[in-house]
Amino acid sequence: MKGGANPLVWIGGGAAALVLLLAFGTLAALALRAESASGLGPGDWAAIRFTLLQALISAALSVLLALPVARALARRHFPGKRLLTTLLGAPFILPVIVAVLGIVTIFGRRGLVNAALAALGLPPIEIYGLGGIVLAHVFFNLPLATRLFLQAHLSIPAEHFRLAAALGFSDRAVRRHLERPAIARVLPGAFVTILLLCLTSFAVALTLGGGPRATTIELAIYQAFTFDFDLGRAALLALVELALCAVAASSALAAGTAPEAAPSLVAAPWRPDGRSPAARIVDGGWILLAALFLLLPTGSIALGGLVHLADLPAAIWPALGRSLLVALAAMTLTLSLALGLAGLALALEGRWGRVIEGIGFLPLATSPMVLGAGLFILLFPTFPPRTLALPVTALVNGVMSLPFALRALLPEMRQIEADHGRLADALGLVGLARLRRLHLPLLARPLGFSAGLTAALSMGDLGVIALFATPTEATLPMQVQLLMASYRMGAASAAALVLLLASLALFWIFDRGGRAHARA
Amino acid sequence: MKTPLIAAGLALAFALSGQAEEKPVLKVYTYSSFASDWGPGPQIEKAFEKECGCDLQWVTAGDGAALLGRLRLEGEKTEADVVLGLDTNLIVRARETGLFARAPEAAAFDNLPIPWTDPDFLPFDWGYFAFVHDRNRLAKAPGSFRDLAAAPDDLRIVIEDPRSSTPGLGLLLWVKAVYGDKAAEIWRRLKPKIVTVTKGWSEAYGMFLEGEADMVLSYTTSPAYHINVEKDDSKAAAIFDEGHYMQIEVMGITRTSNRPELARRFVRFMLSDEAQAIIPVTNWMYPVRMPPEGLPRGFEQLVPREKAILLPPEEAARLRDAALAEWLAVMSE
Structure with a gap:
């Protein structure tokens, strides 16, 4: 992406400014409204340590487990694989409260796993504690890590595999010379993304952590805001969260390896490795385990919803419409911002390119509570919160989804530049023409994936709408929570099923569209 | 692409x-x-x-505490005419904002177990906190905190976090009001039975319904929902000897309201027979005035009046932080 007259660079600059404004502007707004200056207490430091510990373990385990699952999915072909791959993504887009109940029905005291253990005469497992938090975070994030690694596998050129076969590479050699460089490109980014997602966890950590020992920074922020109305402390804690993010993101980006210069053809390649029966069994085992782990809780949620389908209230449908509108608007915004930021990062490269890439991570490290309250302070009373509820939600969801789109797009765009950059330069292909002629056709698959992912994510509640919307303009996730708050757990599970299906459908449509347009 | 749609929506x-x-x-x-x-x-x-010739608009925040937070963010510029749904634990801090006007005169609250004297806020419904259980899973529930504390550790309860939920704060003050200096001891004995502590009421109640806990901290009126809507008689509230802590939900008129007369009219309407009869079967709380047609099944008074516990707002505000610190210390041991 060379050339100063590149409009993408301007969009990228705007995107970076918007992210910075949302992350730091809201924080500053909150700090300025604080009535007193306050520091961090010993409880806060304990929360910071615990938050970091559980996030590091959760992210490491998610990434480690995703490696064999992604390889197995890349190597094996079986009927229904596409459907399975899509369904495996479901936990990532479930509303938190629904997912926690799903996990409990499988892994809880009266859950399926303990029933099976009891039948075998084995002692029950107790999930509450650090183990429960990690279990839940892996449940949420294994799908994301697996998808990012699967993308990496698919980006290994088919010629390389043919060459490896001709040279008689062993499975280990394929792993070392072909897989490892491809995975190394996405691994640091995937790790940091998941780390940051786990850093801002609150309800999951508290509920499955078994109590106050599992206090995270985000809970401390919530407490500072609602229990103590200590805006200064809320802002300070949010700043700590951002600082942790900065350290994590910069160390991961520093560890990132340089892109390989190789022709990139984006299609599922034929592979010479994993032909032995042992490899087949291992791959099959990983796919089966991942499917059981991810699909059982999701399945129990779906089943619970099906049973109560008759209780589904009519108010669900307008809420679904509003959620779809928000999701599509947010998706459009995310893709524009992500392409812009990626373009800017590539144009700058070097240290400033990394800074831009780091800014792309910021939304993940922003406290939803502080973002919502800060935006409220900035917008009120100039704009009535009521009329802004949906646009603000779309804006925030769009920006919050940016890191995922950027993770999927940036490595691919970097590869495309490495492969075809010089030729494009020689042809004088710059600016939007370069984007349209060179990047977009080759980006169809990651673009479709990003579009699907961000649309599905934006269907879920990212926590900000609660300060702005009233129940008369509630989105679907908000309706699920309101149903639960009115004892209607059955109807809530039916509404959650609708939400799950709608999110999966959105993901499926865009992801498929991307694959269909990918050039083989 | 979607900008025209948003513009049209706006x-x-x-x-x-x-x-x-x-x-x-x-x-x-x-x-x-x-x-x-x-x-x-x-x-x-x-x-x-129907009776005011006006347009009533709801503006919402998550729960009572979030509602007060939103009001404080808005300050003097707030558009609120009436704030409805704070509870007695929030009254002191709500008054400190200086945003509230004096409440209009109101006749006695014949269905409220304690006398009401607050000059700024009027109650509109109330309930008792209680541990709810399923009779099919737990035939005999404990009859006091002492019983609960002495029960075998396989009796499992789920509670809400006082830092993020009003029932959680209610339980904290309940134990403090009853046991004072011995509260820490009770918590130490309850701790092995606590499956987990949730962010809010919905998670806790949902986990209880899934069978993850034998008892959940909720209200004495929770079984009324199951009786009236689901025709399910299996849920019951355990009545404790020590008495039950109350949650009284209140409303107040803002000093900044442009329509104080209409606001007063609404507050009076909330105390009318018509509104008070709507409350029980939609909010699952007791009305402060007994509607002429009485109350549906499940709203029988199980707790004698003299067993109603409520710390006065100033006392609750004074005790809150120390009680929370004590609870956190025990629960993190």
């Missing part, structure tokens, strides 16, 4: 608010489940609009 919203301009608008801030399709909001709105 235009529509403005057009709608323009139409409403003809009638006086009353803005009532409340917690979101009150104004949801399944709460009292829609029925209250319809009934009040």
